[in-house]
Amino acid sequence: MRFLILLAPGEKWREDVVLHNQPFMPEHAVYVQEAYNQGKIILAGPYEDLTGGAIVIDVKNKDEVQDFVENDPTIKNGIFTYQIKRWGEGMSKFENISPNFDQGYVAYKRKVQQELNII
Template identity: 60%
Template sequence: MRYLILLTPSKNWIEGVVLHNQPYMPEHAVYVQSGYNEGKVIMAGPFAGSVGGAVVIDVEKEEDAIQFAENDPAVKSDVFCYQINKWDFKMSKYENINPNFNQEYIDYKHKVQKDLGII
């Protein structure tokens, strides 16, 4: 199962200090690297503007994603807080999944929406 771990500043985030200089960022980077080396982390990195970041992780169950997030040194030290969302992906170059959405799909969905009285 794929999960998105959204990391945002928490109570020990220091305003005016860029992300890579925040406390526990070296430990955080090594921790995420370890998950990558184990094959769990699919992609990770900061957001533009150094206002947090995200990790896409591939684990058996949500509890594994929660455990990964809660053991992150930056989360444990309250520099980051986290939110986890199960990734219900529909297209992926990684898995070579392409739904080939096209005008036929739009027409079908508009019919369904019309039948539901939405449009």
């Protein structure tokens, strides 16, 4: 199962310190690297404005992602807060998965929307 982890400044985030120098960031980097080396991390990194970051992780279940997040040094120490979102099925360049949407799909959905009186 794939999940998106959104990281935002927590109660112990230092406003006067850039993200990479926040407390426990080296430990966080090593922690995420270890999960990457195990094949669990698909994508990870900070936002361009350095106000937080995101991780896309592939694990067996919600309990595993919850355990991963709760053991992150930046979460345990209040540097980041987090939100977990289950990643739905869709497109993936990594797995070469595409639903091949086209104008036929648009026409079908328009018809459904009309029947539902949405449009």
